[in-house]
Amino acid sequence: MADEEHFDVQLVVNGAAHNVRVPARRLLSDCIRHDLRLTGTHVGCEHGVCGACTVLVDGVAMRSCLLLAVSVDGSRITTVEGLTERDGTLSPVQQAFEDCHGLQCGFCTPGFLTTITAGLRTNPDPTQDEARDLIGGNLCRCTGYQNIVKSVLRAAEIERERAAP
Amino acid sequence: MTTKMFGEPIARVEDDRLVRGHGAYLDDLGHDALAAAFVRSPHAHAEVLDIDVTGALEVEGLLAIYTYEDLPDRLAEPLPLLIPHPSLTHGRTQYALARDVVNHVGEPIVMVVARDRYLAEDAAERIIVSYRPLPAVVGIDAARAAEHLVHPDVPGNVAANMMQRVGDVDAALRNAPHVLELDLSIERSASTPMEGRGVLARWDPESHRLRLWTSTQTSTGVRAAVAAKLGLALVDVDVITPDVGGGFGVKIMHPWPEEVLVPWSAQLLGQPVKFVEDRREHFISSAHERAQQHHVRVGFDDEGQLLGLDVRFWHDHGAYIPYGLIVPIITSTQLVGPYKPGAYRVEFDSLYTNTVIVTPYRGAGRPQGVFVMERTMDAIAAELGLDRTVVRERNFIRPDEMPYDHGLVFQDGRPLIYDSGDYPTSLEKLKKLVGWDDFAAVRDAARAEGRRVGIGLACYVEGTGVGPYEGGHVVVEPSGKVKVATGLTSQGQGHQTVFAQIVADELGVPMADIEVVTGDTRRFGYAVGTFASRAAVMSGSAIHLAARAAREKALKVAADALEADPDDLEIVDGIVRVVGVPGAEISLGTVAVLSNPLRYAFDDAAKAATQFAVGDTGKPPVPEDEEPGIEGRDYFSPMQSTFASGMHAVVVETDPDTAEIKILRYCVVHDCGLLINPRIVEGQIHGGVAQGVGGALYERMAYDEAGQLQNASFMDFLMPYVSEVPERIEIDHLETPSPLNPLGIKGAGEAGVIPGAAAFAAAIEDAEGFPITAMPISPSELFELRRLHSKGLST
Ligand code: FES
Ligand code: FES
Numbered sequence: 024m025a026d027e028e029h030f031d032v033q034l035v036v037n038g039a040a041h042n043v044r045v046p047a048r049r050l051l052s053d054c055i056r057h058d059l060r061l062t063g064t065h066v067g068c069e070h071g072v073c074g075a076c077t078v079l080v081d082g083v084a085m086r087s088c089l090l091l092a093v094s095v096d097g098s099r100i101t102t103v104e105g106l107t108e109r110d111g112t113l114s115p116v117q118q119a120f121e122d123c124h125g126l127q128c129g130f131c132t133p134g135f136l137t138t139i140t141a142g143l144r145t146n147p148d149p150t151q152d153e154a155r156d157l158i159g160g161n162l163c164r165c166t167g168y169q170n171i172v173k174s175v176l177r178a179a180e181i182e183r184e185r186a187a188p
Numbered sequence: 189m190t191t192k193m194f195g196e197p198i199a200r201v202e203d204d205r206l207v208r209g210h211g212a213y214l215d216d217l218g219h220d221a222l223a224a225a226f227v228r229s230p231h232a233h234a235e236v237l238d239i240d241v242t243g244a245l246e247v248e249g250l251l252a253i254y255t256y257e258d259l260p261d262r263l264a265e266p267l268p269l270l271i272p273h274p275s276l277t278h279g280r281t282q283y284a285l286a287r288d289v290v291n292h293v294g295e296p297i298v299m300v301v302a303r304d305r306y307l308a309e310d311a312a313e314r315i316i317v318s319y320r321p322l323p324a325v326v327g328i329d330a331a332r333a334a335e336h337l338v339h340p341d342v343p344g345n346v347a348a349n350m351m352q353r354v355g356d357v358d359a360a361l362r363n364a365p366h367v368l369e370l371d372l373s374i375e376r377s378a379s380t381p382m383e384g385r386g387v388l389a390r391w392d393p394e395s396h397r398l399r400l401w402t403s404t405q406t407s408t409g410v411r412a413a414v415a416a417k418l419g420l421a422l423v424d425v426d427v428i429t430p431d432v433g434g435g436f437g438v439k440i441m442h443p444w445p446e447e448v449l450v451p452w453s454a455q456l457l458g459q460p461v462k463f464v465e466d467r468r469e470h471f472i473s474s475a476h477e478r479a480q481q482h483h484v485r486v487g488f489d490d491e492g493q494l495l496g497l498d499v500r501f502w503h504d505h506g507a508y509i510p511y512g513l514i515v516p517i518i519t520s521t522q523l524v525g526p527y528k529p530g531a532y533r534v535e536f537d538s539l540y541t542n543t544v545i546v547t548p549y550r551g552a553g554r555p556q557g558v559f560v561m562e563r564t565m566d567a568i569a570a571e572l573g574l575d576r577t578v579v580r581e582r583n584f585i586r587p588d589e590m591p592y593d594h595g596l597v598f599q600d601g602r603p604l605i606y607d608s609g610d611y612p613t614s615l616e617k618l619k620k621l622v623g624w625d626d627f628a629a630v631r632d633a634a635r636a637e638g639r640r641v642g643i644g645l646a647c648y649v650e651g652t653g654v655g656p657y658e659g660g661h662v663v664v665e666p667s668g669k670v671k672v673a674t675g676l677t678s679q680g681q682g683h684q685t686v687f688a689q690i691v692a693d694e695l696g697v698p699m700a701d702i703e704v705v706t707g708d709t710r711r712f713g714y715a716v717g718t719f720a721s722r723a724a725v726m727s728g729s730a731i732h733l734a735a736r737a738a739r740e741k742a743l744k745v746a747a748d749a750l751e752a753d754p755d756d757l758e759i760v761d762g763i764v765r766v767v768g769v770p771g772a773e774i775s776l777g778t779v780a781v782l783s784n785p786l787r788y789a790f791d792d793a794a795k796a797a798t799q800f801a802v803g804d805t806g807k808p809p810v811p812e813d814e815e816p817g818i819e820g821r822d823y824f825s826p827m828q829s830t831f832a833s834g835m836h837a838v839v840v841e842t843d844p845d846t847a848e849i850k851i852l853r854y855c856v857v858h859d860c861g862l863l864i865n866p867r868i869v870e871g872q873i874h875g876g877v878a879q880g881v882g883g884a885l886y887e888r889m890a891y892d893e894a895g896q897l898q899n900a901s902f903m904d905f906l907m908p909y910v911s912e913v914p915e916r917i918e919i920d921h922l923e924t925p926s927p928l929n930p931l932g933i934k935g936a937g938e939a940g941v942i943p944g945a946a947a948f949a950a951a952i953e954d955a956e957g958f959p960i961t962a963m964p965i966s967p968s969e970l971f972e973l974r975r976l977h978s979k980g981l982s983t
Contacts, residue, residue, distance in 0.1 A: 026248050048306065057304075062216035063209020065433070067382045068467040072902035075382060103209035117207040121199055124871050128680025129206035130213060130382040130433025155910050162902065164382050164434050165680050166871060167878030167940075168910040169917055 032096045036061065037105030045092045052076045054092035055102060063103035063133050067162065074161035075134040078102050084141040103133035106140055115181035116140050116174070125174035127165035135161050139175055148179055193689035193699065194931070197867035200685040201699065211431040214386035214403045214464060221388055221460035222251055224450055225308035227298035227315050228473060229290035232324035232542040232895020233338070236288050236317060239298060243314035249303030250311045251457055254449070256285045256297075262417050263452060267443065271512030275350035278342045280540070281510045284445040290319075291338060291507035292543050293895055294472030296445050301453055301461055324542040324895035328373075328481050328502050331539035338507060338540035347509050348538040352520055354595040355531030360496025364487025368567050373962045374556045374945060376479040376504070376889035377882065379549040380907060381679070383433020384465035385444060385474055389451035393458065398425045400451055403432050405440040406717030407707040408675050413443035414451055422713075429707030435679035436879070437548040438475050440719040441511055471900035476889055477515060477549035479504040480556045484564055487530070492568050492579035497529040499560065501536045506545040513538055515546060515553040517599045518651075523557030524594060525649050526611040526833060527565075527583040532596075542895045548719060550879060551941045554650060559963060562646040562946035566953065576950070577615060577624060580647060584611040587924075598829060599720075600654045606831040608924050609649065614835050614857045617920050618645065622837040622855040631954070640844055641852065644950025645837040646943035652832050652860070652935025653725025653928075657825035659714050660731030662691060662738045664818035666784075666793055668762050668777030670695060670702045672735075674727040675715020677707030681937060682868040683723055687731050689864055690931070694735035695742070696759030697776060714823075721832070721935025724864060729824035729929040737820030745783045745818065746774050776818070784816040785809035830926040832934035834858040836877075836943045840951040847971040849885055849952060854914040859922040861934035869936045870919055876940015878913045883941065884948035884964055886912060 027046045034041050036059060043058045055064050055078065067075035069088045076088040079101040106114040116139045119125065126132040135158060142157040143149070149157060154175035155168075163171060205211060241253050256264070266281045286297045298315050302308035323336040330336070331345045338345055361367055387402040398420060404410050404427075411427040414420070432439065446463045454461040465474070480503050487496040503516040520534040565583075569576040585592045587610045596604040619625060627643045634641040661673045672691055678684070688702040705711045706727075707718075716726075743754040746764040750757070750773070756766050765773035781793050789795040810816055839853040856873055863869050886906035890898040899905045906912075925932030949960040952970065958977045962969075 046306070056215070057219055060219060061209070062213075063211070065213070065383070066215070067433075068902045070467065070901055070903060073382065103207075107208055113204070113207060120207050121203040124200065124867050126203060126206060126680075127682070127871060127875060128382070128432060128434040129202070129211050130431075130680075132206055133209050136207065151915070155915070158910050160909070162382065162907055162909060164380060164436070164879070164907065165875045167874030167876075167913050167917065169874040169913075170871060172910065 030093050032092050035099045047093050049092045051090040051092045052087040061102050075131050077134040077137045084138050103136050116178040119174040119178035123170045123173040123177050125170045131163040193692040200682045202684050213431045213433050218388040218460050218462045221462035222301050223305040223308045224463040225300050225312045226296040227312045229295045231321050232293050233322040234290050234319035238318040240316040244311040247311040249307040252301040254299040256287045273513045276348045278347045279509050280339050282508045299449050326891050326895045328504050331541045345540040346537050351535040352596050353533040357496045357498045357531040357533040360531035361487040364495045365489050367487045370484040372560050373481040374478050376476045377887040378476040379436035379438035381434025384470035386464040387447050387450045388462040389454035390460040391455040400427045401430050405435045405677050407709050408715040410442045411709050417448045427709045429677040432679040436550040441547040468900050475545050475547040477546050482560045486564050492572050492574050492582050494530045494583050496531040499534045503538045504541050505538050506543050508545050511547040518553035519557040521596050521598050521604050522554045523561050525561050526647050550938045554942045555945050558648045558943050559946040566950050602828045607928050609833045610924050618835045618857040621920050640955040641841045642951045642955025643839050644947045646946035647835045648942045649831050649833045651829040652721035654720045654829045657823050658726035658730045659823040660734035662734040662820045664780040666781045670697050672704040673711035675712040676718045676727050686864045690732050691735045697762045721937040725935050733822035734820040742779050742818045746779045780818045783818050826928050830928045830934045832860040834939050836947045838947045838951045842955045847967040851914045855918045857920045859924050860936040861926045862923050862932040872936050873940040877917050878908050879941040880944020882908045884945045
């Protein structure tokens with residue numbers, strides 16, 4: 024079997040432009056993790072159910088294990104590494120997880136952080152119920168979600184604190 | 189004065205790295221490694237007739253294909269039976285690659301190594317294995333019936349029959365005013381960490397050294413197993429546990445076939461090789477737990493006091509039994525919970541089935557035991573028309589009866605003796621927290637509105653911190669930073685934080701100056717592993733002792749330098765000072781420099797320790813019986829386990845039409861001795877409770893009769909999302925110190941999951957008015973039960 028056909032794909036990931044040459048079947052999750060070596064994005068199921076692989080594609084939370092790298096050619100992607108502010112300050116959502124003990128093993132965490140980041144953009148002041156809804160599609164086996172819900176609410180609070188003059 | 193860190197709910201030191209996406213889990217390492225994939229059996233039971241690899245050979249990027257035939261010497265022998273036991277008369281373990289028979293769907297038969305995982309899977313797909321299917325034994329009923337055998341040389345599919353007894357149970361039952369019989373069962377579930385198994389191996393031929401990273405709960409165990417299988421000296425094998433994305437028991441099992449095959453092929457190919465399990469592989473080729481059937485006979489008096497308890501049960505351990513009888517032994521012994529059972533007899537068969545192996549999953553046999561005992565308590569209460577808490581209260585071991593010897597042998601081979609605990613107070617707290625005494629009114633009011641609500645409770649005792657031992661190493665660097673190592677591994681429990689808290693208190697150094705490493709054999713070579721809620725108790729105590737040794741050494745050296753008495757010194761914020769003498773002080777870093785007499789100065793600090801600068805020329809530079817450096821190493825090896833306990837109460841509402849089960853309240857009273865970090869303990873409880881909810885209402889391994897696992901994906905295996913867990917888990921703590929370790933602590937890791945199934949069954953029973961005897965329970969099963977009971981057809 025000859026080497027399979029490769030395609031040029033251009034991705035802007037966390038603000039940096041990358042050109043990669045990948046076969047058509049290369050998952051975006053694998054491309055991010057193994058071609059770009061941004062291993063903060065995790066893979067928990069590879070069938071779109073756990074949300075660990077969630078990244079922001081042009082600002083929208085998407086499951087990178089359900090996308091082919093070639094299908095997002097030209098997109099701007101934000102991974103967990105890109106949530107941190109340029110000066111190294113943790114983003115409000117990252118800070119909230121630290122404040123509220125929102126993680127244990129940390130494997131699911133990147134997917135929650137990206138999902139919540141996108142969610143709070145749409146709804147910056149969620150109620151407890153809305154916070155639960157917001158994370159309703161992500162699996163975590165460690166935390167029982169109690170402190171993740173708290174982290175969502177706390178992140179919204181930090182956003183407001185930081186925005187205040 | 190530095191604030192005491194022990195007991196403080198401080199934020200975790202692990203988190204900063206992890207929330208930035210800078211964690212390093214197994215598959216984040218070895219980008220240059222070759223990838224392994226496996227051809228696994230699609231049959232639950234079959235003879236392997238032929239393996240044709242021709243089609244795979246043309247796959248670009250293929251490096252190697254291995255079958256059983258290729259395995260040398262020790263690798264060709266069955267994998268180890270890790271925990272032998274005299275009752276385990278028919279122990280069978282698997283080959284790293286199947287030899288001529290496969291015994292469960294998912295058993296590995298061929299290993300493929302290629303340039304990347306996509307190509308390895310391409311090649312694996314093109315390998316044709318011919319099978320002659322054999323009848324599959326699936327489930328406890330089929331195993332007991334033994335119409336077919338899993339292993340032809342194991343009669344009745346029974347690997348072990350074991351019995352323990354205290355007193356004359358037959359006489360006790362004969363003479364008891366009341367006797368009840370119950371049949372109870374629990375289905376399979378599994379640890380299901382978000383990260384599956386994975387292993388990466390790098391062989392360095394020049395230094396003749398193997399370096400192995402594996403997502404494990406025991407790096408020293410893997411090291412010993414791999415060294416033995418590959419014929420290497422222990423000192424030539426380093427096993428490093430990277431960040432681990434959850435374990436919950438499944439990763440204590442070792443060596444997995446992949447853990448020996450990957451380093452072997454890395455050695456052969458002279459290139460790093462990596463295997464990362466995918467989700468389906470995790471379901472069908474790692475491990476499950478929980479499935480048991482129990483038959484109980486219980487005798488009691490008019491007050492509900494137990495007189496005799498006779499438990500016969502059957503434990504499904506899957507196709508092989510590498511982890512021995514640990515799970516059913518725990519069930520047998522922890523079943524008695526906080527109670528005095530009167531005469532007690534427990535007997536089990538551990539049975540082979542053509543399904544995935546069974547090894548401990550968080551709780552490890554206790555959820556089943558607690559389910560059985562608590563269902564029995566509820567049945568007694570119902571029989572006598574007594575309040576369920578009253579029956580429990582009457583059977584509790586009282587605090588003044590501690591230590592309490594049950595006369596049984598626990599999972600560690602030691603007598604089952606409870607060290608401490610206060611069950612009556614726990615129950616009082618729980619009743620108050622959940623509002624037990626007022627619940628009848630709540631239930632009646634709901635009924636009047638056509639709603640069904642019910643309350644249930646369940647109590648447990650959990651042996652934690654089992655031996656044999658763990659060790660700790662603490663060293664103060666010349667910079668004043670403190671480096672701590674212990675051999676057991678971490679999977680998200682926050683060990684770096686709590687161990688640093690212990691060291692901070694002992695050594696008087698700020699948290700920020702302490703770094704803790706776990707599960708790296710290069711840093712600490714003697715260890716057992718992380719299981720049985722033992723890390724805090726065992727390594728915490730060892731590290732505490734090691735830090736104390738380092739402190740004593742530091743005070744001695746500082747006393748010399750300050751010309752003071754060691755007893756007059758204190759260490760605050762990394763500075764050793766003479767109490768009450770301002771200015772008489774020296775930094776811990778300088779003490780570390782002075783403790784190591786030098787010939788060569790490499791920086792200003794070191795100058796202070798060189799031969800023309802320090803030392804009494806009348807004495808050897810390193811005093812006799814001393815060592816250079818401010819360092820402590822110590823081990824903790826207690827006589828026996830320490831027993832934590834707790835009680836959960838749950839309030840549910842069941843839908844009168846759809847039989848959906850909704851959680852209204854979930855309350856926990858938890859006693860794990862003194863708390864090192866309450867925030868971390870609560871996190872452990874939260875996670876355990878969620879797994880308990882899963883085990884009670886959602887999770888099961890849906891094997892069909894042919895042994896195919898029908899729900900081997902997150903799409904079909906219903907692991908709780910946030911929508912399935914209670915909105916609030918209400919927690920109250922009781923802190924009964926353990927007398928068995930210097931910190932007074934007990935384990936906390938597993939507790940949250942243990943009473944879940946029992947408490948839910950009780951609450952649903954209370955809401956519905958008929959007995960619940962099998963868990964998990966789905967709305968359709970509850971619906972069906974309602975139908976049977978309304979027709980009076982119940983069993
Ligand atoms: S890995 Fe993509 S959703 Fe689970
Ligand atoms: S923190 Fe471990 S899976 Fe969520």
